[in-house]
Amino acid sequence: MNGLLINDPEILAAMEKDGEGVFIPAKLDKEGKPVKSDNCLATLETYGRIFRYVNKKLTSMAQSLYEGDVRREPVKGGGTDACRYCDYKTVCGFEKGKPFRKNLRLDHSAAVQAITEEDEENE
Secondary structure, eight states, X not given: OOOOEEOOHHHHXXXXXXXXXXXXXXXXXXXXXXXXXTTOEEOHHHHHHHHHHHHHHHHHHHHHHHTTOOOOOOEEETTEETXXXXXXXXXXXXXXXXXXXXXXXXXXXXXXHHHHHXXXXXX
């Protein structure tokens, strides 16, 4: 399993009774405290930053669509090709050589760091 969890022993214990890290990407030690594992634990403050980031991105996307910006910029790279299984590729008109968005493939800590830096710049 992978994902980002709140670094709270009570919440982690409720998510997985024995704390062995079978169903969630974190383990609890014998005292019930989280054991660091693959940067999968985040504070409530970090979750707040992620929420603000996602909210800003969604608002920005909605505003762009409202203003008529319907550019085709699929995600490609890192083993990802958004066009491969797209239901609209026959009518989209996206051609090879046109601009696309690069798939960054960040791990949890790098993604949180990038979001934190952007959030701090906007404060």
